[in-house]
Amino acid sequence: xxxxxxxxxPRFGEVEGNLGRVLSLLGEKEAHLWxxxxxxxxxxxxxxxxxxxxxxxxxxxxxxxxxxxxxxxxRGCYIAYGLxxxxxxxxxxxxxxxxxxxxLFLYRKAHLFYREKEFFTPGDTxxxxxxxxxxxxxxxxxxxxxxxxxxRTLALKGAQIIAHPANLVLPGVAQLTMxxxxxxxxxxxxxxxxxGEESRAGERLKFTGQSQIVxxxxxxxxxxxxxxxxxxxxxxxxxxxxxxxITFLNNLFSDRRVDLYELCGGKGE
Amino acid sequence: xxxxxxxxxPRFGEVEGNLGRVLSLLGEKEAHLWxxxxxxxxxxxxxxxxxxxxxxxxxxxxxxxxxxxxxxxxRGCYIAYGLxxxxxxxxxxxxxxxxxxxxLFLYRKAHLFYREKEFFTPGDTxxxxxxxxxxxxxxxxxxxxxxxxxxRTLALKGAQIIAHPANLVLPGVAQLTMxxxxxxxxxxxxxxxxxGEESRAGERLKFTGQSQIVxxxxxxxxxxxxxxxxxxxxxxxxxxxxxxxITFLNNLFSDRRVDLYELCGGKGE
Numbered sequence: 001x002x003x004x005x006x007x008x009x010p011r012f013g014e015v016e017g018n019l020g021r022v023l024s025l026l027g028e029k030e031a032h033l034w035x036x037x038x039x040x041x042x043x044x045x046x047x048x049x050x051x052x053x054x055x056x057x058x059x060x061x062x063x064x065x066x067x068x069x070x071x072x073x074x075r076g077c078y079i080a081y082g083l084x085x086x087x088x089x090x091x092x093x094x095x096x097x098x099x100x101x102x103x104l105f106l107y108r109k110a111h112l113f114y115r116e117k118e119f120f121t122p123g124d125t126x127x128x129x130x131x132x133x134x135x136x137x138x139x140x141x142x143x144x145x146x147x148x149x150x151x152r153t154l155a156l157k158g159a160q161i162i163a164h165p166a167n168l169v170l171p172g173v174a175q176l177t178m179x180x181x182x183x184x185x186x187x188x189x190x191x192x193x194x195x196g197e198e199s200r201a202g203e204r205l206k207f208t209g210q211s212q213i214v215x216x217x218x219x220x221x222x223x224x225x226x227x228x229x230x231x232x233x234x235x236x237x238x239x240x241x242x243x244x245x246i247t248f249l250n251n252l253f254s255d256r257r258v259d260l261y262e263l264c265g266g267k268g269e
Numbered sequence: 270x271x272x273x274x275x276x277x278x279p280r281f282g283e284v285e286g287n288l289g290r291v292l293s294l295l296g297e298k299e300a301h302l303w304x305x306x307x308x309x310x311x312x313x314x315x316x317x318x319x320x321x322x323x324x325x326x327x328x329x330x331x332x333x334x335x336x337x338x339x340x341x342x343x344r345g346c347y348i349a350y351g352l353x354x355x356x357x358x359x360x361x362x363x364x365x366x367x368x369x370x371x372x373l374f375l376y377r378k379a380h381l382f383y384r385e386k387e388f389f390t391p392g393d394t395x396x397x398x399x400x401x402x403x404x405x406x407x408x409x410x411x412x413x414x415x416x417x418x419x420x421r422t423l424a425l426k427g428a429q430i431i432a433h434p435a436n437l438v439l440p441g442v443a444q445l446t447m448x449x450x451x452x453x454x455x456x457x458x459x460x461x462x463x464x465g466e467e468s469r470a471g472e473r474l475k476f477t478g479q480s481q482i483v484x485x486x487x488x489x490x491x492x493x494x495x496x497x498x499x500x501x502x503x504x505x506x507x508x509x510x511x512x513x514x515i516t517f518l519n520n521l522f523s524d525r526r527v528d529l530y531e532l533c534g535g536k537g538e
Contacts, residue, residue, distance in 0.1 A: 180446050
């Protein structure tokens with residue numbers, strides 16, 4: 001299975017232009033599963049809820065999801081991507097996964113970062129997993145990386161690959177945590193970060209790139225610099241994420257001491 | 270507050286000699302809280318339960334705990350250390366924390382690694398926190414590092430410092446995970462690993478040193494190489510671990526979406 005990320009610089013508010021740019025960059029390569037950055041079609045730095053509402057789209061009926069679905073159908077591939085979602089009166093920082101069958105999964109970001117809290121409603125969708133060519137894939141978005149329970153929930157639900165659209169500003173932090181998310185859950189992770197700067201309402205943000213694909217052993221299989229605009233793919237064997245045996249006496253999941261974990265949260269166990 | 274670790278090479282089975290060596294190395298420096306490696310007094314590579322039983326000691330009445338308590342009383346300091354514990358008929362891979370008041374906490378390793386499962390009973394003590402000079406300190410041992418719920422439980426119970434006695438054999442893995450444990454919980458971590466080799470019953474283990482002290486921001490404040498035998502101390506401000514605010518809109522703990530964490534384990538929430 002070939003997985004890939006697209007690291008690029010969205011231009012704020014230029015939904016159609018960003019979508020075109022993405023499809024042109026993706027068109028240069030082949031992958032079974034692509035991961036795009038968070039809020040890839042709108043840009044990040046909103047200054048008001050009204051502005052988000054103007055750019056947000058319903059899923060799956062909005063033009064961005066429709067266009068990506070068409071493209072997935074033409075190519076026979078799957079795409080995980082972040083976008084501003086309009087759901088009735090509510091706005092979510094969401095990630096969707098589309099394929100030839102249409103929309104497979106919608107995840108609304110659980111852990112909102114900084115001013116996102118002023119514009120978006122916290123996610124109300126469960127951390128979930130869908131089948132992509134027979135491989136369970138989970139979705140999380142950007143800041144979710146800092147909360148180990150997010151990736152843990154996905155892995156315990158069977159995720160072999162975690163698709164992680166991001167708009168990271170701190171250099172090196174999520175690159176570290178995502179290696180550990182991969183290691184501690186024995187899953188592949190694909191972090192697609194954006195690059196470039198946005199400067200709005202007196203606040204300047206620099207996005208730090210360094211997108212990466214990590215193996216279940218925490219090895220960085222591919223990564224990008226802080227400036228490169230590129231689509232990067234890697235051939236992986238998703239079955240490697242099924243082997244949770246650390247030694248012949250240790251299994252990453254059955255060794256868990258749920259009886260001793262307190263306060264961590266965990267309905268269903 | 271000055272915290273430190275001792276990285277050294279225990280000699281297998283030489284309990285008295287190892288204790289003497291430790292006290293001599295610690296005597297060269299001052300710290301309020303010392304962390305020693307896992308199973309520091311016995312060595313690691315047991316070949317039978319009978320052998321463990323011969324070297325294991327009750328806590329707090331065994332000679333190792335008594336000697337360390339006396340030393341802590343003389344120096345007015347605290348020591349977290351790993352030892353083979355004899356408790357009735359059971360054997361545990363335990364960590365204890367002693368100070369001038371005597372034994373403050375006993376933790377029995379929850380996640381046993383590899384052949385430890387053949388010799389030790391899995392821990393039955395909760396992940397817990399005790400006051401060391403007014404600072405809540407939690408204990409975990411070696412392989413616990415790979416399970417994010419261990420450090421998470423300690424941090425949610427108020428730990429500002431996690432003392433982490435270890436006998437690590439994989440180079441670089443726990444050094445990575447413990448940086449993330451510190452980051453994702455905003456706590457200090459002190460990992461005391463051993464060095465040297467043991468070769469028993471046809472199996473050779475090389476312990477990888479690289480002990481480290483990490484700040485709540487994931488910075489490595491001090492670390493050792495793979496061969497050095499040394500006591501290393503760092504002055505820290507434990508109050509830095511009280512600040513869980515990532516931004517003025519984000520708090521590491523109150524941002525947790527316990528409603529969405531599934532299967533992670535978490536009685537009490």
